[in-house]
Amino acid sequence: MDNEITLPIWQVDAFSSKIFGGNPAAVVALSGTWLPDSLMQAIAAENNLSETAFVRLGEYPVPLRWFTPRCEVPLCGHATLATIAVMHQVLGHVETGSTTEIASASGILRVRANRKNYVLDFPSRPTVPTGTPKAQLECVLDCEISEVWESVDRYVCVFGSEAEVRDVNVNVSQASTLPLPGLIATAIGSDCDFVSRYFAPAKGVLEDPVTGTSHCTLAPFWGRRFGKTQLRARQLSDRGGEIHCSLVDDRVRLTGECRIYLQGSITVPVLG
Template sequence: MYFGNNATLAAAFVICRYLDTSLKNIIFHTKSGILEASKDEDLFTLVFPSREGMGCDVPEVLVKGLGKEPKELYKARDYLAVFDSEEDILNLELNMDELKKLDAFGVIVTAKGHEVDFVSRFFVPKAGIDKDPVTGSAYCTLIPYWKKQLNKNKFVSYQLSERGGILYCTDLGENVKIAGEAVAYLEAYINV
């Protein structure tokens, strides 16, 4: 299943900001199932099913696609490639043509962060998204991984993209909770 979280978050933001400012909880019925969104001050929270990765061998095409071999690799819907440092994540030498050859939806890369619990990036060249700026659905796999590594249930993370984003994450067992801020990008009127 693919959870289109950016659209869900944007829809929740628009509903709470422009349609009904008193709303605090919204339930979306989507092709992927029911998605819950809630608003608390400036944070919007989404709840997704947890998707823990299983350890696996590192395919050569992944190494070619990232320009470096990860120290660990897991697979759920996406590959989760774990590196030693935040600098490793920033300095990957990406080859999207190679990443398109992988047998997974996308590739999540992660490492411990300097000022946050962990950092990540997400690549989905098969879907035409080379570098996704902030990806809630990747956290379905990131949160269970970091829960085991850091032995805690709540995290602050940063997605290292040009636009970037801080996410507040909670492991709920079968689900994960992801919270972040949303901002209006564009306001316009269309006359039909």
């Protein structure tokens, strides 16, 4: 129909070596200009994944935007990984061993496509003291917290053990009213350097399975404490995911694998 458009779409399990693991992201490929923001938001809401990436093919650096079911976000790790995996494994736009530059709301990002994995080169997001009372966040998480920090758009709540992070039970309604929309729970890992979980109900993401942007904060945070620049991390969601983190000056490099789960097309109305 004249008032509809058909677009290619893929769903990719990012930060995972197997299907049904890691964090699923949708990737929608565009030719030419962006779709109207309202239409991209509607597609993301319909997909109902943590993020849907929209990529404009045939341009360089590669223009990329990300939407949760509720809003656009300025930076997303797993959906960037998913986008490059589609361009590498399906479309043939990215060669093995090459580094692709991405134009985003957070500046130029870089992704290296290796034979088995991908390396994100993202800006570091350091922590600062928070003005939100620890007691308020303890009410949201229904447990005691050792330390509280913040970074850009999320709180960093430090716990005494991996088991405590696993047992966190977020009060969604209270979390949605916090000054910052995201909340990280983290601790030293039992068989890795650190573990985490991430919640962002204000963005329409109750719990994110594996969160690249959180590791742009957690890698430098734990790296300083351990005196290390190479760290192994695990996100303790039901799907789970593992990330190798490398600190280089004010950048964080995150390494993960991808598996393409679905490919097809969507037909949507052209919204103004």
